[in-house]
Amino acid sequence: MLRKNFIMAPGPTPVPPEVLLAGAKETIHHRTPQFLKIIEQTLEEAKYLFQTSNRVYVFVSSGTGAMEAAVTNLVNPGEKAIVVVSGKFGERWKEICQAYGINVVEIALEWGEAVTPEQIEKALKEHPDAKVIFTTHSETSTGTVIDLEAIAKLTKDTDKILVTDAVSSLVAEPLKMDEWGVDVVVSGSQKGVMMPPGLAFIVLNKKAWEVVLKNKCPKYYFDLRYYDENYPDNPWTPAVNMIYMLNQSIKMIKEEGIENIWNRHRILGEATRSAVKALGLELFSKRPGNVVTAVTAPQGIDPKKVTKIMRDKYGVTIAGGQEHLANKIFRIAHLGYVSIFDTITAISALEFTLHELGYPVTFGKGVAAAMEVFNREGVAG
Amino acid sequence: MLRKNFIMAPGPTPVPPEVLLAGAKETIHHRTPQFLKIIEQTLEEAKYLFQTSNRVYVFVSSGTGAMEAAVTNLVNPGEKAIVVVSGKFGERWKEICQAYGINVVEIALEWGEAVTPEQIEKALKEHPDAKVIFTTHSETSTGTVIDLEAIAKLTKDTDKILVTDAVSSLVAEPLKMDEWGVDVVVSGSQKGVMMPPGLAFIVLNKKAWEVVLKNKCPKYYFDLRYYDENYPDNPWTPAVNMIYMLNQSIKMIKEEGIENIWNRHRILGEATRSAVKALGLELFSKRPGNVVTAVTAPQGIDPKKVTKIMRDKYGVTIAGGQEHLANKIFRIAHLGYVSIFDTITAISALEFTLHELGYPVTFGKGVAAAMEVFNREGVAG
Numbered sequence: 001m002l003r004k005n006f007i008m009a010p011g012p013t014p015v016p017p018e019v020l021l022a023g024a025k026e027t028i029h030h031r032t033p034q035f036l037k038i039i040e041q042t043l044e045e046a047k048y049l050f051q052t053s054n055r056v057y058v059f060v061s062s063g064t065g066a067m068e069a070a071v072t073n074l075v076n077p078g079e080k081a082i083v084v085v086s087g088k089f090g091e092r093w094k095e096i097c098q099a100y101g102i103n104v105v106e107i108a109l110e111w112g113e114a115v116t117p118e119q120i121e122k123a124l125k126e127h128p129d130a131k132v133i134f135t136t137h138s139e140t141s142t143g144t145v146i147d148l149e150a151i152a153k154l155t156k157d158t159d160k161i162l163v164t165d166a167v168s169s170l171v172a173e174p175l176k177m178d179e180w181g182v183d184v185v186v187s188g189s190q191k192g193v194m195m196p197p198g199l200a201f202i203v204l205n206k207k208a209w210e211v212v213l214k215n216k217c218p219k220y221y222f223d224l225r226y227y228d229e230n231y232p233d234n235p236w237t238p239a240v241n242m243i244y245m246l247n248q249s250i251k252m253i254k255e256e257g258i259e260n261i262w263n264r265h266r267i268l269g270e271a272t273r274s275a276v277k278a279l280g281l282e283l284f285s286k287r288p289g290n291v292v293t294a295v296t297a298p299q300g301i302d303p304k305k306v307t308k309i310m311r312d313k314y315g316v317t318i319a320g321g322q323e324h325l326a327n328k329i330f331r332i333a334h335l336g337y338v339s340i341f342d343t344i345t346a347i348s349a350l351e352f353t354l355h356e357l358g359y360p361v362t363f364g365k366g367v368a369a370a371m372e373v374f375n376r377e378g379v380a381g
Numbered sequence: 382m383l384r385k386n387f388i389m390a391p392g393p394t395p396v397p398p399e400v401l402l403a404g405a406k407e408t409i410h411h412r413t414p415q416f417l418k419i420i421e422q423t424l425e426e427a428k429y430l431f432q433t434s435n436r437v438y439v440f441v442s443s444g445t446g447a448m449e450a451a452v453t454n455l456v457n458p459g460e461k462a463i464v465v466v467s468g469k470f471g472e473r474w475k476e477i478c479q480a481y482g483i484n485v486v487e488i489a490l491e492w493g494e495a496v497t498p499e500q501i502e503k504a505l506k507e508h509p510d511a512k513v514i515f516t517t518h519s520e521t522s523t524g525t526v527i528d529l530e531a532i533a534k535l536t537k538d539t540d541k542i543l544v545t546d547a548v549s550s551l552v553a554e555p556l557k558m559d560e561w562g563v564d565v566v567v568s569g570s571q572k573g574v575m576m577p578p579g580l581a582f583i584v585l586n587k588k589a590w591e592v593v594l595k596n597k598c599p600k601y602y603f604d605l606r607y608y609d610e611n612y613p614d615n616p617w618t619p620a621v622n623m624i625y626m627l628n629q630s631i632k633m634i635k636e637e638g639i640e641n642i643w644n645r646h647r648i649l650g651e652a653t654r655s656a657v658k659a660l661g662l663e664l665f666s667k668r669p670g671n672v673v674t675a676v677t678a679p680q681g682i683d684p685k686k687v688t689k690i691m692r693d694k695y696g697v698t699i700a701g702g703q704e705h706l707a708n709k710i711f712r713i714a715h716l717g718y719v720s721i722f723d724t725i726t727a728i729s730a731l732e733f734t735l736h737e738l739g740y741p742v743t744f745g746k747g748v749a750a751a752m753e754v755f756n757r758e759g760v761a762g
Contacts, residue, residue, distance in 0.1 A: 002720045345726065367725075
């Protein structure tokens with residue numbers, strides 16, 4: 001049978017045709033008034049994504065590059081930093097810190113748990129010499145979102161720097177950097193921003209910049225002082241065509257409205273969770289977000305086979321589990337350029353797949369549960 | 382909510398990204414060895430679509446242009462022609478014939494009926510002076526497909542010329558021009574050939590060509606003698622970029638295999654019919670084909686509202702009824718570049734729409750019926 005492709009993974013996510021077309025435009029030289037005008041307007045508009053009035057710096061890198069920038073611009077080797085670890089991307093904060101000789105104070109949680117403001121508060125009290133706290137807004141590996149707004153209240157009027165990895169949450173989950181008082185936010189292009197992978201972002205407030213200016217950690221490519229001196233231009237060669245794409249995707253995000261997009265993700269998340277439960281499956285996360293739904297594979301069903309069949313037979317790319325969860329979960333995203341019919345497609349493909357693997361399925365039961373949510377939310381029917 | 386677009390109309394149909402990209406290639410001059418090589422290869426490969434060894438002539442026109450070419454190259458003003466009319470496209474044969482002063486012997490049927498071989502046989506006996514019979518393989522206006530193979534048996538070894546409008550059936554419904562002995566087939570690009578509108582095709586066998594060479598009907602743009610003299614080049618300026626697209630679409634059709642594509646359409650048609658019946662709706666056609674499913678709107682439901690809501694609210698473009706059926710039916714296609722998930726999307730959107738219009742719907746019931754067909758046919762689950 002003819003197979004069309006659907007990316008229902010938590011990055012890369014579907015790219016709108018308008019964004020792909022923008023990327024296909026003529027490459028112009030980056031040291032020209034023409035390009036400067038484009039990148040200036042684009043980065044100005046990008047503030048909307050973060051709900052900030054601070055400058056948005058763009059890296060030619062993956063999201064991990066922006067994470068490294070946050071670490072090496074804010075903490076010196078030998079200094080203490082609090083790191084929340086409850087999944088693969090919390091682990092990554094820890095690994096980057098350790099690579100630079102930073103003294104990691106780890107808040108170690110079970111994967112799938114969400115750190116509480118109380119746990120952060122306790123760590124801050126126990127380690128008054130730790131200046132920076134690294135958190136993961138949406139832990140993509142487990143489908144968990146933390147209460148970032150509540151956590152920011154603890155650090156807002158202190159000299160502590162709250163850093164969050166919003167790689168998978170930006171534009172998808174509510175995040176109001178300035179209003180909430182989050183000091184540093186990092187993100188990437190291939191998630192809620194609806195672009196291919198290739199760009200990463202970092203935004204810092206004034207309090208964080210003061211720390212950056214005194215920092216002595218070794219760094220070069222990700223040294224934020226170069227980016228600020230050259231802003232809005234890039235200190236190194238920018239990815240010209242990806243800036244075109246970013247310009248177009250921000251335009252589309254503004255047209256839809258970020259509150260509407262947050263709400264769309266909430267509805268898609270609820271529909272997916274409802275469908276999964278209707279099929280008798282369990283959610284893995286203790287505090288599921290609306291970026292990706294991690295599902296515990298039922299007894300006797302290999303989640304690797306689920307992802308393989310969905311991709312190879314139905315063209316629906318979902319994600320498997322990472323690290324020790326590889327044999328335990330699969331993850332269905334509802335992130336970025338995703339409509340109600342993408343979710344219906346993913347759920348029907350999941351039903352076919354589970355049936356093929358011998359799990360008892362009444363065809364249409366998960367789809368019906370998702371449809372009921374869409375109807376109840378007033379977006380369909 | 383974010384809306385993506387799905388064309389589930391019986392033309393234009395979805396265009397694969399590979400075909401769109403082929404159309405975006407550099408336009409070269411059409412009177413060059415470079416272009417001649419492309420059009421030569423393309424038209425040679427196009428024979429596969431018709432299952433013929435005869436030349437395929439391509440017009441820059443809509444399908445109606447190819448219909449006109451069939452009339453004006455085969456019948457002289459004042460001569461008799463048998464025309465089967467059981468829908469809008471049968472009417473079109475009649476209108477073209479009448480515009481050229483041809484004496485139309487009409488086999489007039491109710492819209493939604495399929496002409497039988499017996500009815501054709503009777504007309505042929507009653508009008509021995511009628512040399513040409515114009516039929517509609519797939520009557521798009523009613524979702525009806527005729528038994529063309531059986532009808533061709535009546536004319537194959539006679540001097541009668543059997544012409545069929547395969548605009549919406551080509552590649553979608555089995556059609557073996559040479560084996561069945563169909564004398565003339567006309568078609569267009571925006572249906573089973575998976576292209577945008579803009580090209581039309583005509584293929585004639587030797588018996589038909591003998592008639593063409595003696596024809597005196599006034600014509601110029603569609604005069605087939607010019608096309609044959611210049612073959613594979615076009616006598617007028619060909620649509621260069623559409624030839625690139627045709628080249629790519631034929632490549633994809635060959636890769637999937639035409640028998641597999643016929644079978645895919647059969648399964649999509651069965652799933653759609655099963656879903657529609659599960660929702661308590663009635664099929665309009667007396668002999669439904671696998672190109673488009675015409676559905677009789679239930680009592681109190683305005684089919685124009687069904688198509689409007691599906692398009693404007695859900696991005697799913699289906700077709701309404703034409704002429705006197707405008708207030709009676711709507712039509713869901715499963716034609717061309719369509720996968721099982723497109724059909725599931727169309728059915729779920731139909732469920733939402735009918736529910737909104739006050740028709741009792743159990744969400745997921747139609748989708749489940751379609752899924753059952755896909756599973757029973759062994760293509761999913």
